Amino acid sequence: MQTPDVKEKEEFPPPKSSRPFVKGAPDGPPVPPEVQKKLLYHMLLTREVDDRIEKKLYRQGKIVGGVYTGRGQEAISVAFTLALEPRDYIIPSHRDMGVYVTRGMSLYKIFAQYLGRRDGPARGKDGNMHMGDLRLGLVSFVSMLADSVPIVAGAGMAFRFRKEPRIAITFNGEGSTSRGDWHEGINLAAVQKANCVYVVNNNSYAYSTPNDAQYACENLADRAIGYGIDGYLIDGNDAEAVWRTAMAVTTKARTGGGPSIVECKTFRMTGHSAHDDPSHYVPSELFPQWEQKDPIARLSTRMFERGIVDEKWIADSLTDIRAQIDKAVELAEACPFPDPSEATTDVYYDPTRPIVNQEGAAD
Amino acid sequence: MQTPDVKEKEEFPPPKSSRPFVKGAPDGPPVPPEVQKKLLYHMLLTREVDDRIEKKLYRQGKIVGGVYTGRGQEAISVAFTLALEPRDYIIPSHRDMGVYVTRGMSLYKIFAQYLGRRDGPARGKDGNMHMGDLRLGLVSFVSMLADSVPIVAGAGMAFRFRKEPRIAITFNGEGSTSRGDWHEGINLAAVQKANCVYVVNNNSYAYSTPNDAQYACENLADRAIGYGIDGYLIDGNDAEAVWRTAMAVTTKARTGGGPSIVECKTFRMTGHSAHDDPSHYVPSELFPQWEQKDPIARLSTRMFERGIVDEKWIADSLTDIRAQIDKAVELAEACPFPDPSEATTDVYYDPTRPIVNQEGAAD
Amino acid sequence: MAAITYLEAIRQGMFEEMRRDDRVVMLGEDIGKYGGAFKVTAGMFDEFGPTRVVDTPISESALVGAAIGMSMNGYLPVVEMQFIDFITCAFDQITSYAAKSRYRWGVGAPLVVRGPCGGNVHGGPFHSANPEMYFAHTPGLKVVTPATAYDAKGLIKAAIRDQDPVLFFEHKFLYRRIKEELPVDDYIVPIGKAALRRPGKDITLVTYGAMLYLAYEAAEQLSPEIELEVIDLRSILPFDIDMVMDSVKKTSRCIILHEDTLTGGIGGEIAARLADEAFTYLEAPIKRIASPDAPVPFAPTLEEAFLPKTADIVRVSRELMAF
């Protein structure tokens, strides 16, 4: 005998059929002209440094190890870094030269690092992008993708526990979001309302893997709802949009509002690394399409229109940048390789060893 | 000089301000009376087995190791298991006695396991809830919470690759959702559209940890959107709602529709384990509140109203169940402990050793 | 002064460090109000509050990662693994980041990861592990394995003050089974120094953790026929090769005893050092007594068969003297 189903009163709020769950870049006032200039200058600087490494030093066989650049993605690392305060902590990823140069790491040190020399921030003990200097708030990352995410959570917890108006931020490619540590770290930061910002550089590929083999959701920013934090989906090639978003999420984190995820849509305008040919797996039309959205060209066009800079400003900047790079490379090439005896130092604390990359260190 | 911000055409669809992202239990037709009876019977059986272990054998000092029961959560494991097909794979968690008894693991084996005896499915080599028998599709889980999640993804991939109408399902507490493997496994299953179902037993506590120290989102089901799969938020103490949802998600997974997350709201009506006193951390009013929602009482009340069973049916069932348990315990207590020589066998494959817990095994 | 347990000694040690240095912070699952699964952090939350005693989600990897991030900001974090077995989930952060940080860029990771290890409590394969060798084989880490209440307290304090990441293995069998009166004053036990627990002229017995008590039993049984010199390593990375070497040069015979499984255990490392550096002093084979190469079994009959026994030490000692 079949009876009609007994309806009990609802135990839980009915599934909400509508709810805003992801934000775009905040509108806000126009980006101040001085900031526009800084954005443009540091994107130019970033690209020139990357180019020198990839197109010249690497081809000359002078670079030790692999080469990964952020061509086409410069707006993200530069704009976020410009939105930070001096005592903030940053863990970049492997395409974030923009972070280092914008934060003020010396070009000499950067090139010394890429050439495996003694005066790189890793003193030759670790490889190219792994550059840390706590005096600049730069934390050296490791190769294991997304390991930075819980570390940044801890730094953000430290700031929050001490009520310091500082934040910790990390950058990861969209591929790195598949690692367990990405999840554990963001969830912890969310629960602890840590002063953190999580940037996703969604450049459409992880090595050869396209997004549809990496995740099945529409946008990674959607994951924010599952952590109970803000999620932003923005155009990562629009330096001003990135900067405005960066100001919003860093301010929020700095004032105790907790972490956010910012997914920046962009495109890797290179192979995975200098020795990878993307033509085997990236549809050829994508490069010219994304070339149209080049963050440097876009910002400079707007700035021309606004009369903030002109072609000459750019040419002068490039001349200046190239001169700086020439000099840094020359010095770096003259820097010795580390002494072989250094292979086994600094495994453990040793009070007789010099302090490096932290307060109290002298260069 | 400040110019108005240049508006470019939108590069990405504007953030959608509305979108359904979590479902409730499907309405569907009433649960067939025969299924209702099975639900009720197996919930009774589950509770009696759990009670015998916790309230009798454990207190008698006969149980080897800790004791974790699923009191108050029986609807979830029983209803899901009843919705499965014989060749499906299941990885339970530590409060899912309902899975074992509903799936037909013999009570003798279950008690032998809890008593550390030779005839438990783990043959004394592993502990209580870790019971596997592939002939029943039961996979033995390990203590590391959420390790089952990627394993179930692999099983579901195997079924999908072979186009078999089978599914793999795993149960985890809400606390286990914080582990990296939960994320990696579900994301992989989603990308591969594996034949999987992920159940979250949200019983409000993970050991002593309340939900607000475990996650900051509103509902864990919301995470489904971040994996691009279906998420359900249901009343885990309503056996019929669970069953209807189970039928929906298993059918979907079985027919190539991919995985779902089902968050079942419930409550742990015990301490974390038999030796834990929850009064130190669970507000005392919660137990009577949730007692009102007891899944067995709720279903039986409805079934009385519907005239499907009466008090006598329940009394008879309990008599029958207790007799089965008495006999099984008696036999299990008579079962020898494993021979000491077994301590070092089966570390590696050995063709001379008997096959256990898989096809070809004889008991 | 009343005698206190091994567990209480660890708790006291951490309490004292928490009081003397507000950079010390605890992270773990259920360690706050609840005081931890074994109550090693009991009372701390009330005294120090939620920013010093941090209850966390079930995320072992993130716990260690967060501890690293805090350590870069002047904190001295102590991370509890509810059971040390779950450290497998944090293996990457410990070995990839914490262990290599100072080497790679000069910024160390002064944190402690601690938790209950060891068998003999019917915990089965996932609540009985002795995973010390995974870390003793990782340069950049230190590994500490106290056997007494005095050492447990002195070593946890040393571990917290250490500038490098320290793995601290608390043998849960000892938690409440041993008691000792401890000094009132602040003290530490230096990491890397062994203790000569019983002098003896015939055989050097090197051990650590709960196995120390088997060594005592065996030494009692064998004396005066055979006099064991019992060395408790206390730390296994670095381990006190000097004390072991001096002893073996005197006794010319050595047994290494550990609860961890045989192949790849620290016993091999010590034996290798002796077979190289004390070769001419040796008058008999170097012997190892350890658990067999298998997971830790659950049933009492199996676990009993699995773990090293006093009788093993007695037998091997006699064999060695008869050699």
Add this chain to the structure above:
Amino acid sequence: MAAITYLEAIRQGMFEEMRRDDRVVMLGEDIGKYGGAFKVTAGMFDEFGPTRVVDTPISESALVGAAIGMSMNGYLPVVEMQFIDFITCAFDQITSYAAKSRYRWGVGAPLVVRGPCGGNVHGGPFHSANPEMYFAHTPGLKVVTPATAYDAKGLIKAAIRDQDPVLFFEHKFLYRRIKEELPVDDYIVPIGKAALRRPGKDITLVTYGAMLYLAYEAAEQLSPEIELEVIDLRSILPFDIDMVMDSVKKTSRCIILHEDTLTGGIGGEIAARLADEAFTYLEAPIKRIASPDAPVPFAPTLEEAFLPKTADIVRVSRELMAF
């Protein structure tokens, strides 16, 4: 028959197993159309399609977990770590689930985890690891470390057919540097059997992986003054203690050489076995040559200083003969 590289040998071995048994399936990052970071799976996707050659998200732990789930369903999965260093992220699934599965409930996990290991290519701390001991210390696993193209092919085939989880360490320095003509017919190299690479009467030199070539060089330089007997272990869990023992009983002297760091390396285990079971045969200390206890450094000057060198073998051999 043209000579093929070590890399090509592995690829061929996997191809052959994929063809002979459709239960064999590959899982990894970028292993499909792209053919893998080192092209070890090149061509497989085209022949076998996306359900046999599965491109995955960056989820090392889930990869191994999924392989376990597939192995329970009759598959024989082979998981690629893009660099073996990233196996730290999968440590829990390998050691907690795969290694203990058969023991716990009789259902084994016949899978292979493979990837490029080793230094000497300026990979730095995270692209040069030799993590074999973490797994050689884990009962339930097998650990394979081929040094030649012949063995690489024969061992990957044996690993795939094995009923237990096998860790397969491919030395990336050898990938394209060594070549060999291989038999046309199907063959396997049994796991656990060493190879006597060069007979010699004076000193037994035990090694594996890329270090074999240093051993050859040293043996050439030392001959005829000192004749090294070179044993290539090929597998380190289980390792061929019989061959080592027989050799040492003949030569009475032993050096163990590995690229992995010294403390807790397999060298200690082998030395311990010898110091116990071959004690009376030994005429000189057992020596180990290994990388020092540090991460693998990046800069060429540092890595060169870090890695064992032929000159070390020559020097230690002379010391041993002079003992």
